[in-house]
């Protein structure tokens with residue numbers, strides 16, 4: 001895929017719950033290698049969009065392609081194979097409390113490959129290290145780790161299958177500003193190093209300035225405006241302008 005290849009392509013997406021139309025003909029392209037921030041007011045359908053992309057939610061209408069492959073009307077076995085190519089980090093990390101950190105990170109490899117335990121362990125330790133966690137963390141459980149460490153372990157697990165696409169749902173929510181900034185740095189560093197395409201839902205203005213190449217504003221059921229954060233934050237569209245003026249001002253970008 002080259003730079004003009006859409007890693008994510010959404011066309012005419014409609015999601016309706018009863019009388020409530022959340023998405024109303026939404027089109028979206030996420031380009032190879034870019035880091036895209038997805039923003040919008042509460043209830044504008046950011047999470048529903050992520051769930052639709054991953055075929056965890058069946059839309060009312062429209063088409064979704066990830067890396068050129070359709071995600072709608074596809075059988076569960078194919079979907080599972082396609083989801084393996086995507087790294088996902090959901091809100092609050094979602095690690096299994098009964099497994100050690102190493103077991104959590106290694107789980108997708110255990111489920112989807114026939115690699116030996118020794119190789120799986122080695123790969124999981126490498127991914128932990130990439131996420132900034134040393135081997136001393138491997139045998140611990142999530143309730144023994146700080147919020148920032150849990151987020152890093154979740155990122156290690158999201159990267160374990162060497163995905164080309166990383167989808168993050170509010171990755172720094174609940175972290176203090178120092179840990180949030182350190183996590184933003186990590187995402188930036190790894191996306192550059194690994195050539196990842198990143199789609200990130202966030203309300204964190206600092207993250208938008210620090211990490212994203214482009215931001216998409218979701219409103220009125222579709223993409224209301226898109227562009228670099230420097231432009232979007234100066235938008236003349238009242239709804240977009242209000243969203244940004246309601247949030248704290250960023251430090252110097």
Ligand SMILES: Nc1ncnc2c1ncn2[C@@H]1O[C@H](COP(=O)(O)OP(=O)(O)OP(=O)(O)O)[C@@H](O)[C@H]1O
Nearest residue numbers: 017018020022040041042043044045046047048049
């Ligand atoms: N399964 C469902 N059944 C009915 N309504 C739903 C369902 N899932 C989502 N919705 C509705 O869809 C709308 C969009 O929800 P969504 O969680 O995607 O918003 P969001 O943009 O992620 O919001 P926030 O920024 O507050 O997390 C909301 O009004 C929500 O109540």
